[in-house]
Amino acid sequence: MKKYTILGNNDTRSGFGEGLIEAGRKNSNVVALCADLTESVKMTAFKKEFPERFFQTGIAEANMIGLAAGMALSGKIPFASSFAAFATGRVYDQIRQAVAYSNTNVKICASHAGLTLGEDGATHQILEDLGLMRMMPNMIVINPCDFNQTKQATLAIAEYEGPVYLRFGRPKVPIFISEDTPFEIGKAIMLNEGKDVTIIATGHLVWEAIVAGEMLAEQGIDAEIINIHTIKPLDNEAILKSVAKTGCVVSCEEHQYNGGLNDAVAQLLARNNPKPMEFIGVDDSFGESGTPDELMVKYGLKADNIVEAVKKAISRK
Amino acid sequence: MATVSELQNIASQVRRDIVRMVNGCASGHPGGSLGCTDLMTALYFDVLDIKPENFTFEGKGEDMFFLSNGHISPVWYSVLSRRGFFPISELATFRKLGTRLQGHPTPHSHLPGVRVASGSLGQGLSVGVGAAQAKKLNGCNHLVYTLHGDGELQEGQIWEAAMYASSNKVDNIISIVDYNKVQIDGTTDQICSLGDLAAKFLAFGWDVMEMNGNDMEEVLRGLAKAKTMTNKGKPVVILMHTLMGYGVDFMQGTNKWHGQAPSNDQTKEALSQLKETLGDY
Known part of the structure; x- marks a missing residue:
């Protein structure tokens, strides 16, 4: 068995946050949308560095998905984020019509997925999101495993043209994928x-x-x-x-x-x-x-x- | 600039197209389409600054239009084709297997003029507001127009978007409500009353105006006035009073023809009331 060393501990959502800000620096078309969970989904740094490219929708996820689709049509690369429960099931129809079927370049970035959300309980711990998103034609579905891979995935989906579902989580977990491990969408x-x-x-x-x-x-x-x-x-x-x-x-x-x-x-x-x-x-x-x-x-x-x-x-x- | 009588002539032909299209596939939504014909004709042949011959999704340096109540696709398809987005002959394929003119509009079938799918109601305002904000980011000073059914305003997402638009001073959008007061199951008052719609939009921070949507002169005046209200810190909504089914006497003002295609005899009767001005497809 190959030896894997724990390089550190961090949450995958922070990998998303770091990837997002790097993607934002690379490409001025990257914009971020958030429904009243800026710090939870790690968009605070992006908001600070690019205030004009950050959109706070309030607690209105359906509107957020529609806004993202509209921005994508005008050449922006929107990263729309909420908890996975509210970024998928709650807005399934909005994603289906305005993102997947319309093939808009929207990145749905879902934090706090799964049981490891912990104490909030079942209303917030969605365990159906991968299935919901995987059934949708046109949709790419990515679930990275640690901080480094989530950051890499975030950068990769900014380059990819089309709808993507990116899932990550809340707790700090071991980092074991090295920064130089190549990441390619669809490649195990x-x-x-x-x-x-x-x-x-x-x-x-x-x-x-x-x-x-x-x-x-x-x-x-x-x-x-x-x-x-x-x-x-x-x-x-x-x-x-x-x-x-x-x-x-x-x-x-x-x-x-x-x-x-x-x-x-x-x-x-x-x-x-x-x-x-x-x-x-x-x-x-x-x-x-x-x-x-x-x-x-x-x-x-x-x-x-x-x-x-x-x-x-x-x-x- | 088209004259009023030129636009009225186009509208008459568009109404013929609508009736013939829904008859041709024995399905579709003539009522709202006929009611919105004058508006759609005015938009596409006079008001919108667009490049039909070179359609792009980004719409840079152009006005953008979003149809939120996608079921009135017949009027949109007719106007798009007559304005040169795609061949008029293609109207004959409406709702038929393999067509780009799907029952509800979609970019999935690569139909020039359509940027986002609609049909599931209540989503178009969000998309339009997003596009309007992106226009601002892009330094583009053209406008975004959206059209909505009044029944559609029962969807909560509309009000999420309405609150967001005023909160964020999205003042480069003109949203038009087809205020015909009729929906599939009956009148909006019977089904779920919209109450004082003007007061609702005002309370949500919008500039509100009203106009008669079945009088071409008033539509042109109204759209011109709405344009002067943009870029003043608030989104603009036009409550456009129309008659569902306008232009065909037996279809007017009732929910019966919301989503019902006329028979061949009824089609003949309807067409006898609508002058052929530009040649049928």
């Missing part, structure tokens, strides 16, 4: 080559997958670990190649079983190379209040859950 990152099982992970679950890989190595199981940051378009080639070698797969995400990465991988395998597959995710349930770590334990999203799932997948080979 091979974290560890192995032969016994393929572990596919996105977002906060990538670090858990690495920890699981270390635990498995101690038990003599050689796991291949793939970081999928872009859920749509999925890097089919990387996944199929790996599963052809290992013969089984465990897919991990901080999301419902339904709709997200797990579904995407299952569909790919079902159509091309069906193999035993286990899921790490939330099984058709809402979240609840608690600390992020308590919730990850309760809902089975930790490294030891991945280890267990790997053993089950291998036993089904």
Whole structure:
């Protein structure tokens, strides 16, 4: 197992904030929209440096999406941000009509996704957003795994022309992707080559997958670990190649079983190379209040859950 | 500058197009289309500073128009084609498989003149306000125009956008409400009253004016006046009083023809009331 060092701890939303300000410096067409959550979604620095390019909409997410679409038509590159619950489900129809169907160059940047939002509870902990966005034609869906990757993703989507959903989170989590790791939309990152099982992970679950890989190595199981940051378009080639070698797969995400990465991988395998597959995710349930770590334990999203799932997948080979 | 009688002639032909289009596919929305024909003709043939032969999404150095109540696509398509955005003959494809003239307008089918999809109601004001703010950022001093149904104002997003526009002094937008007081299920008063609409917009910080939308001279005067009200720190709304179905006597002033296509006999009857001025498609 390749050794991964923790380079630091930070929240992925701060990676977004840093990426946004850098994108703003590079391109004067980059604008930011926010619905009364400026500091929470880490837009404060952008607002300070580019006040004329920052738009505070108030608590009105539907209007924010429409405004972003209108600005995109006039050549701007709008980054519209809120909590994931309010940036997706609440404004699904606005995104569908004014962004995806109209193919406007809007970047929907969603913070506080998943259980790791913590204490606010289920109203705010959306676990359906990846599925909602992935179903939408024209939409790119990205869920980076740490501070560095989120920053890279933010810079990359500023260069990409078209609708993007970028998902990130609230808690401070380990930084382990080096700044010089190349980031390409739609391109998986091979974290560890192995032969016994393929572990596919996105977002906060990538670090858990690495920890699981270390635990498995101690038990003599050689796991291949793939970081999928872009859920749509999925890097089919990387996944199929790996599963052809290992013969089984465990897919991990901080999301419902339904709709997200797990579904995407299952569909790919079902159509091309069906193999035993286990899921790490939330099984058709809402979240609840608690600390992020308590919730990850309760809902089975930790490294030891991945280890267990790997053993089950291998036993089904 | 077109004369009033020239514009009236165009409007008559546009109304013929509308009736023939919805009859041709046995579906679509003639009522609101007919009611907004005078406005749309005035906008596209007199008021808007646009380049039909060289349509761009960015609309730099041009006025921009957004149709928020996308179901009145027949009037928009007719006016766009007659103004030279695409061939008039294409009107015959309205709502038919493979057409660029989708039931509700969309840039997805690459129809020149359409910048954003509409149909799901209540979204066009936000888009127009965003475009207007981007115009300011771009140093472009042209205007954004939006058109809305009155029933559409029951959508909450309209009022989010209305509050935002005045709060941010978006004063380079003229929004027009097709105030025909009729929606699918009945009159707006019966369904969910809009109350004192002028007072509502005033309270939301807009400059408000009213006009009769089915009198070409008044439409031209009204639009000219609205233009003088722009760039004064407030967004501008025109409450445009119209009759749904205006121009065809049996379609006028009722919700029955909101989304109902006329039969062949009814089409014949309707066309007998509308002079063919520019040649049917």
